[in-house]
Amino acid sequence: MHIGVDLDNTVLDATSAFLHYYNIASGFSLTHEDVNDFYLYRLYGWNETERDVVYHKYGSDIHWNSSPLPMAVEVLQQLFSKHQITIITARPLLFRDVTVEWLKHHKINYHNITLIENKLQECMDSNIDVLIDDGPHYAEEFALMNKPVILFEQPYNLSVTSDSVYRASSWIEVNKHIEYLEAKLID
Numbered sequence: 001m002h003i004g005v006d007l008d009n010t011v012l013d014a015t016s017a018f019l020h021y022y023n024i025a026s027g028f029s030l031t032h033e034d035v036n037d038f039y040l041y042r043l044y045g046w047n048e049t050e051r052d053v054v055y056h057k058y059g060s061d062i063h064w065n066s067s068p069l070p071m072a073v074e075v076l077q078q079l080f081s082k083h084q085i086t087i088i089t090a091r092p093l094l095f096r097d098v099t100v101e102w103l104k105h106h107k108i109n110y111h112n113i114t115l116i117e118n119k120l121q122e123c124m125d126s127n128i129d130v131l132i133d134d135g136p137h138y139a140e141e142f143a144l145m146n147k148p149v150i151l152f153e154q155p156y157n158l159s160v161t162s163d164s165v166y167r168a169s170s171w172i173e174v175n176k177h178i179e180y181l182e183a184k185l186i187d
């Protein structure tokens, strides 16, 4: 199978790093319990322009200092040996180098990497069979096209449900969904 894999809050814990640096920038002290929005910057009352200033200043530190989620590296290693892996992240191109270095540092293998916001179009163009992602808007877009998504569970995506959305709260569950979808594809 050709598997698309998101990074932030799917392979790695982005929330902790964003909270740390956004708290420094704002003087606030938000915690994980405050996070109920995919767009974390909105919790700080920033508009997109204000977010960009802070993100451009701290983005490299945020991305470098994010930790892999439990079992993500191990499961991705297994998947890499059997499947085509494309990393698909909506991070801006500005952070391509730190992203590639981070993946290397954590020994995460992949075949391709794409930094793009329109993940649905990219998955159509590259014939990706399934996307693993935490973004509720991506899950909804994919569901409309009947394309499967493995939705990595986060507090802000709990309300998304659809027949083509496979919810996973760990990488062990991600792996189980991949095995199921693989069997279904061969059928």
Ligand SMILES: [Mg+2]
Residues within 6 Å of the ligand: 006, 007, 008, 009, 010, 133, 134, 135
């Ligand atoms: Mg994400």
